[in-house]
Amino acid sequence: xxxxxxxxxxxxxxxxxxxxxxxxxxxxxxxxxxxxxxxxxxxxxxxxxxxxxxxxxxxxxxxxxxxxxxxxxxxxxxxxxxxxxxxxxxxxxxxxxxxxxxxxxxxxxxxxxxxxxxxxxxxxxxxxxxxxxxxxxxxxxxxxxxxxxxxxxxxxxxxxxxxxxxxxxxxxxxxxxxxxxxxxxxxxxxxxxxxxxxxxxxxxxxxxxxxxxxxxxxxxxxxxxxxxxxxxxxxxxxxxxxxxxxxxxxxxxxxxxxxxxxxxxxxxxxxxxxxxxxxxxxxxxxxxxxxxxxxxxxxxxxxxxxxxxxxxxxxxxxxxxxxxxxxxxxxxxxxxxxxxxxxxxxxxxxxxxxxxxxxxxxxxxxxxxxxxxxxxxxxxxxxxxxxxxxxxxxxxxxxxxxxxxxxxxxxx
Ligand SMILES: Cc1cc2nc3c(=O)[nH]c(=O)nc-3n(C[C@H](O)[C@H](O)[C@H](O)COP(=O)(O)OP(=O)(O)OC[C@H]3O[C@@H](n4cnc5c(N)ncnc54)[C@H](O)[C@@H]3O)c2cc1C
Numbered sequence: 001x002x003x004x005x006x007x008x009x010x011x012x013x014x015x016x017x018x019x020x021x022x023x024x025x026x027x028x029x030x031x032x033x034x035x036x037x038x039x040x041x042x043x044x045x046x047x048x049x050x051x052x053x054x055x056x057x058x059x060x061x062x063x064x065x066x067x068x069x070x071x072x073x074x075x076x077x078x079x080x081x082x083x084x085x086x087x088x089x090x091x092x093x094x095x096x097x098x099x100x101x102x103x104x105x106x107x108x109x110x111x112x113x114x115x116x117x118x119x120x121x122x123x124x125x126x127x128x129x130x131x132x133x134x135x136x137x138x139x140x141x142x143x144x145x146x147x148x149x150x151x152x153x154x155x156x157x158x159x160x161x162x163x164x165x166x167x168x169x170x171x172x173x174x175x176x177x178x179x180x181x182x183x184x185x186x187x188x189x190x191x192x193x194x195x196x197x198x199x200x201x202x203x204x205x206x207x208x209x210x211x212x213x214x215x216x217x218x219x220x221x222x223x224x225x226x227x228x229x230x231x232x233x234x235x236x237x238x239x240x241x242x243x244x245x246x247x248x249x250x251x252x253x254x255x256x257x258x259x260x261x262x263x264x265x266x267x268x269x270x271x272x273x274x275x276x277x278x279x280x281x282x283x284x285x286x287x288x289x290x291x292x293x294x295x296x297x298x299x300x301x302x303x304x305x306x307x308x309x310x311x312x313x314x315x316x317x318x319x320x321x322x323x324x325x326x327x328x329x330x331x332x333x334x335x336x337x338x339x340x341x342x343x344x345x346x347x348x349x350x351x352x353x354x355x356x357x358x359x360x361x362x363x364x365x366x367x368x369x370x371x372x373x374x375x376x377x378x379x380x381x382x383x384x385x386x387x388x389x390x391x392x393x394x395x396x397x398x399x400x401x402x403x404x405x406x407x408x409x410x411x412x
Contacts, residue, residue, distance in 0.1 A: 008034045008339050011093055011102035013083050015040035015068045017321045018304030019108035020390070021328020022335075027073045029336045034104075037077040038068065039095055046072055046131060047389055049321055050107075050398070052169070055134045056176035057184060058360055058405050063398050065131055065206050065326065066391045083109065086276060088297055104299050104335055107286065108328075111267035111305040114283075124240040125164070125263035128173060137262060141181070144259040148196060149189040155196035160258040162245055165265030166203035168210040168356055170221060173264060174201045175359040178227050183360075200230040200256065202237060202247060204265075212354050213317060216364050216371050223358050237265070267319060269306040281308025281316060290346035291334045292327060301334060303327035309347065317349055325388065326350065355381035360405050 010026060012019045023038050029314065030036070043312040044065040053059040068078050081097035086105075093100045113129055115122045126140060127133045140159070148155035159181070163174045181197040201224065203209070208217050223229060235247040244257050268284050272314045279287040279295045285308035287295045292309065303309070304324035308316045317323045330347035337344040353367030355377070363381040365372040372380050382402055386395045 007032060008103045009101065010034045010036045010104045010106065011100055012036065012037075012038045012092065012106040013040075013086075014108035014109060014110055014173040014303065014304070014336060015042070015045055015072075015078070016108060016110050017063075017324035018110075018328050018331070018402045019101075020045050020068070020071060021108065021325055022106050022108060022301075022303070022331040023072055023076050025329040025332035026335050027076050029332055030339060030366075033339050034335070035077070036075065037079060037100065037102070038072065039079040039081055039083055039093070040068060041080070041082045042131075043068055043078070045390065047385075047394075048129075049385055049388070051128070051134055052130070052173045052357075054131075055137055055173065056180040056360070057130070057138070057196055058176070058397060059401055063394050063401070066394060066404075071390055083272065086272065088276065088278075088300065091299075104338065105301070106331055106335070107294070107300065107302040107306060108304050108324075108331075109270060109273055112270045113263055114266040114268040115263065116265075118237070118240070121164075121237060121261075121263060122238040124246075128169065128264050129267070130263050137260075138231060140260055141177070145181075145185050145189050145192060147259075148192045152191060152196075155192055156198070158244070159192070160200065160256070161198070161260040161262070162200040162202055162256060162258045163204050163262045163264055164245075165263070166201050166205075166208045166231070166233070167264065167266070167407070168354075169223070170201055170203070170264040171208055171210060172357045173198050173262065174229055175224065175227065175357065175362065177191070178229060179359040183409040185363040187362055198228070198230065200258070201244075202232045202235045204234070204236050207232045209365040210354065210356050212356065212364070212366050212369060216356075216366060216373075219373060220356060220358065220364055223362055223364075227359070267305060273306050274400055281310070285316070291344035292331050292347055293334065293344065299338070301331045303331050305337065309349075311349065321388070322352060323349060324328060331409045353384075355384050357381055 047064040050064045081095035085094040148158045163170045224360050235249040238248050239246040246255050274284040281287045286302045288302050292301045305319040311317045313372045334344040355365040357363050363377040365377040365380040389395050
């Protein structure tokens, strides 16, 4: 048993939602029984659910990216490096800053955008996953506005922005971009015709994909249509070019001229994880047992977006922060059980409701079996995220920025 010998070497790959919460709880539970090392290519934890607000300029990047050193206890070692190889037989992980051996490994590397093998999309569409993607998107759209101001004749095509994928990320992003373009960006470019910027949300299925009650989703659709967002449902993207994309739908093929395509149509595990010789479930995610252990490798745990964790009500759990945040402490408890010679317990997911933001002043929410719209939904959605942001200073700063934005929108 581990507690009788040297501290166990626990290596956590990824300091996102799953990795951070595993490390926080494992440090507390295991004390001197384990040496905990977190490896991440970024030295910060990224609060992705508020990323679209950084894209639209209503929040600053520093409020959603908090240093891992600041969040984790001193006892946890943090390695700022890219993981390049995982050898499960040799129990060794290779990074840009050297190799690390482990007794227990936690795979929490999240996912990468899934282009479903479409090379043209990978080449021309903008990603919306990490912080640098947000800066790239902001710069790109600002450049498009500058082009439209210089050549108003082309403004409509240049300022048409297509978001692919009507999951929560696509829906929230399209609403936020609408408010940014029709607010600050048009004000800063008075020569651009007011009706020139337009947004298209393209989705292969016949409905929005947020896991919410159908009645609430119908309201979301209405709110997007009220903003004149062009909802193109049942449309497959077949090709993306530098200034257009091709869609295939029930009425045939169409080519949409546009200045920007943003890819928000799903994620998959990175090739590093997908190529591991392990059983993979749907979407190349790693199959895990209810205690989050990898099938065939009980010393390896997997969680978050890269894991195919069984949902007791059927299927597998969705790729959301809500799931990863709950799996982190469960993974820590499994590690504790393995190290102290107990039997690991099954992880039980508790769905706590959903919130969808619809621009700077709109929201829909579902909690405790109730539906919320208007101001209650706005307040609930903000409260949910404030409670989840891991740093108190950031919570206060974010709340102040939202209050400022709300007052500014009331004055307009
Ligand atoms: C724009 C956006 C908005 C979202 N909004 C919501 C929302 O509102 N609600 C919700 O529940 N979920 C939301 N999600 C989903 C949520 O972010 C994920 O489900 C969650 O982050 C998964 O946690 P994770 O720990 O698996 O991965 P992540 O949080 O992605 O963490 C993975 C970590 O691994 C690191 N990493 C990856 N590869 C390497 C490597 N090779 N070497 C070193 N480090 C590496 C990354 O830097 C990262 O820190 C959103 C996602 C996005 C992109």
